Amino acid sequence: MTVHDVKATIRSGNTFAEESSKMLRQVKDRLTETAILAHETLHNSHDQDVDAGLQLLVRVERTLDETIEILREAVGHAETFTRDLG
Amino acid sequence: MSDASLAGVVAQLSDVRRRLATAAVDVTRARAEISQADSRYAEAAGDSRHPGIRQALAHVRWASANALTIARFLEQARHHFTCYLERIVPGAAQDDASVGLPDGELLLVQVRERSDLRSGMDAFIGRTFRNIENYQDSGRSTGEITGNTIRIVRAPRRPNGGKYIGTASPAVVPTPHHIDVPEAAGHLVVLGLLVGIAAQRLSHVTRREIARFRRRGHQKRTD
Numbered sequence: 080m081t082v083h084d085v086k087a088t089i090r091s092g093n094t095f096a097e098e099s100s101k102m103l104r105q106v107k108d109r110l111t112e113t114a115i116l117a118h119e120t121l122h123n124s125h126d127q128d129v130d131a132g133l134q135l136l137v138r139v140e141r142t143l144d145e146t147i148e149i150l151r152e153a154v155g156h157a158e159t160f161t162r163d164l165g
Numbered sequence: 166m167s168d169a170s171l172a173g174v175v176a177q178l179s180d181v182r183r184r185l186a187t188a189a190v191d192v193t194r195a196r197a198e199i200s201q202a203d204s205r206y207a208e209a210a211g212d213s214r215h216p217g218i219r220q221a222l223a224h225v226r227w228a229s230a231n232a233l234t235i236a237r238f239l240e241q242a243r244h245h246f247t248c249y250l251e252r253i254v255p256g257a258a259q260d261d262a263s264v265g266l267p268d269g270e271l272l273l274v275q276v277r278e279r280s281d282l283r284s285g286m287d288a289f290i291g292r293t294f295r296n297i298e299n300y301q302d303s304g305r306s307t308g309e310i311t312g313n314t315i316r317i318v319r320a321p322r323r324p325n326g327g328k329y330i331g332t333a334s335p336a337v338v339p340t341p342h343h344i345d346v347p348e349a350a351g352h353l354v355v356l357g358l359l360v361g362i363a364a365q366r367l368s369h370v371t372r373r374e375i376a377r378f379r380r381r382g383h384q385k386r387t388d
Contacts, residue, residue, distance in 0.1 A: 092205030
């Protein structure tokens with residue numbers, strides 16, 4: 080494998096990471112709408128399952144944000160390596 | 166609460182459940198992309214201990230684990246809403262494959278199954294003709310021909326772990342068929358008849374098509 084090949088492989092990895100990040104952002108946008116719909120529908124319900132479901136949606140939104148950030152950092156680290164390759 | 170407003174709650178909750186199922190599938194797809202990034206970085210890294218590429222690898226693996234957690238949370242949330250829905254209107258939550266998978270996924274599964282069935286039929290035809298040749302040398306092969314026929318007709322091959330969408334019965338575990346010579350000869354006669362009918366149909370269609378092309382050619386010349 081040449082330096083050129085290594086750089087190309089990393090670029091390909093970055094593309095996959097960015098694409099997955101884009102997909103997760105789309106999921107996040109749609110999930111926000113879903114959470115609003117769920118909150119509106121289940122407003123004033125004190126059911127345990129409802130509470131658990133709504134809490135999970137909040138955790139999903141938070142984890143999605145975190146994952147998008149992690150992927151952004153992954154690409155940043157990979158680019159640092161590419162730069163150091165010269 | 167009136168029936169109409171309860172129906173509204175059921176409809177909206179069903180929509181929420183469907184959206185959550187779709188989101189879980191989308192996150193799983195995103196995770197597949199992350200896995201691709203992981204394998205590219207790993208390939209590029211080789212034995213390098215450069216902190217940049219090591220951090221990149223660690224991060225994509227972290228993201229992959231997170232994506233798995235998200236998909237699980239989505240499924241759990243959907244399950245909680247399903248339980249609630251079932252409690253307020255029993256039977257309202259149809260927890261089947263068509264709710265769990267978006268239309269596109271169902272389509273993919275069906276396409277995959279059709280493709281598998283087609284390859285199964287191709288393999289079967291090949292095997293059948295080979296078996297007929299072998300039958301000339303040994304009468305034992307007839308049992309296999311019939312066995313294959315029964316197996317293919319009863320249980321088309323389907324992808325491992327995939328959900329089956331259709332009306333056919335579940336896969337039949339193949340059992341050894343013991344077939345005596347008169348029975349085998351009977352099957353061969355049936356097989357011969359089927360091949361004969363297929364050949365006749367083919368020649369009929371071919372003759373019709375040739376006639377159609379000739380008519381069309383004649384029409385063009387007269388025009």
